[in-house]
Amino acid sequence: MLKPTLLSKKTKFVLLLLVVLLCTAFIAVNCYVVNIGKNSIYTADTVPDTEAILVLGAYVFPDGTLSNMLHDRLTTGYELWELDTAPKIIVSGDHGRTQYDEVNAMKNFMMDKGVPGKDVFMDHAGFSTYESIYRARDIFQVKKLVIVTQDYHLPRAIFIARSLGLDAYGVASDRHDYGSVMVQYKLREMAARNKDFWLATLLKPEPTFLGEAIPVFGDGGATDDQ
Numbered sequence: 686m687l688k689p690t691l692l693s694k695k696t697k698f699v700l701l702l703l704v705v706l707l708c709t710a711f712i713a714v715n716c717y718v719v720n721i722g723k724n725s726i727y728t729a730d731t732v733p734d735t736e737a738i739l740v741l742g743a744y745v746f747p748d749g750t751l752s753n754m755l756h757d758r759l760t761t762g763y764e765l766w767e768l769d770t771a772p773k774i775i776v777s778g779d780h781g782r783t784q785y786d787e788v789n790a791m792k793n794f795m796m797d798k799g800v801p802g803k804d805v806f807m808d809h810a811g812f813s814t815y816e817s818i819y820r821a822r823d824i825f826q827v828k829k830l831v832i833v834t835q836d837y838h839l840p841r842a843i844f845i846a847r848s849l850g851l852d853a854y855g856v857a858s859d860r861h862d863y864g865s866v867m868v869q870y871k872l873r874e875m876a877a878r879n880k881d882f883w884l885a886t887l888l889k890p891e892p893t894f895l896g897e898a899i900p901v902f903g904d905g906g907a908t909d910d911q
Contacts, residue, residue, distance in 0.1 A: 711879055718878040721847065722840025726855045727831075729764055733854055735771045737827045737901045738762050739818070741834045741842065742778020742787040742811055749790055753861045754835060759794045761858035762833045766800060773804050773901045775825055777811030789910065806901055807908040814838070814877070815884050816892035818846045818853075826900040827851065833858050837871050841878050848885035 727733070740762040743755035751759070759776075766774055774795060778787030788807040795805045806825060811817035821827045829852040832842045836857040846853030863870075884890065899907050 711875075714879045714882045715875050718844045718882055719840045722843035722855070725843045725847070725853060726836075726839055726857065729761065729768060729770075729856055732765070732770055732831050732856050734769070735829045735831045735852075735854065737773045737775050737806075737821070737825065737830045738765050738771045739775045739777060739821050739827075739830050739832045740791060741814060741817055741832065741838070742776070742791065745778075745785070745787050745790045751790060751794065753863060754858075755787070755791070756794075757835070757860040758833050758858045759791055760860065761856060763795060763798050763800065765831060765833065765856060766795075766804070770831055773806060773905070774800065775806045775808055775821055775827070775830075775901065777808035777817035777821065779812055780807075780809040781812060792905075802909070803904045803906055806899065806905040809908070810892065810894040812893055814842050815845055815881050818842065818849060818851070819892045820895070821846075822849055822851055823895060824897075824899055826898055826902075830854075831856055835859050835863075837867070837874055841874065841881055844878075845881055845885045849889070 740758050743758060744752040745755065746752065762774055765771065776788050776791035776795070778791060780786045780788045788809055792805045792807050796802055808817060808820050811820065821830060830846070831854045832839065832846060833856055834842055836859050839855040839857055843853050843855045
């Protein structure tokens with residue numbers, strides 16, 4: 686009667702040890718990604734000049750209205766363009782369905798501000814942070830870029846870019862209090878950092894779509910809907 690009890694205690698100990706190890710690894714990877722990424726975060730007036738400004742997509746409402754997060758990212762990206770941080774802008778987001786389109790809304794914002802259409806490239810298949818950056822490198826042929834997104838998201842984006850061999854910098858675009866939803870976003874971001882650590886450093890899978898190169902040094906009209 687004693688033997689099953691002893692085995693049960695051993696099993697519980699092993700399971701507890703595994704949980705502790707997994708939690709430790711989870712926290713360690715999260716801290717590593719943040720520490721690498723935050724070293725390349727600048728303000729708009731101190732960030733080095735680059736080849737392109739990459740504005741990462743966020744939610745667009747069904748009527749075409751930009752979410753506060755996306756509006757802030759675009760406003761910051763536009764200001765960087767005005768400061769001559771880079772001559773070209775890449776707007777990368779989800780346009781995988783005809784009824785949902787982040788990137789045309791993003792390009793329209795830039796053009797309404799006075800940015801020439803030829804200077805704005807749309808990445809229609811930026812379905813994730815990893816895919817947006819991979820495609821910036823392989824489709825748009827960028828080697829040096831500044832990434833624009835919110836502060837909680839920025840270290841991961843920079844980490845991915847640097848892991849993929851890009852000379853990457855970041856500027857945070859926080860201009861609003863985004864409310865209680867940030868608790869959910871920050872928790873989800875911790876899991877995303879762990880996922881993208883392995884994607885960017887070890888697995889390096891191709892994105893959902895690749896295709897022919899469209900060098901960012903050309904005309905952004907090449908990315909317009911045909």
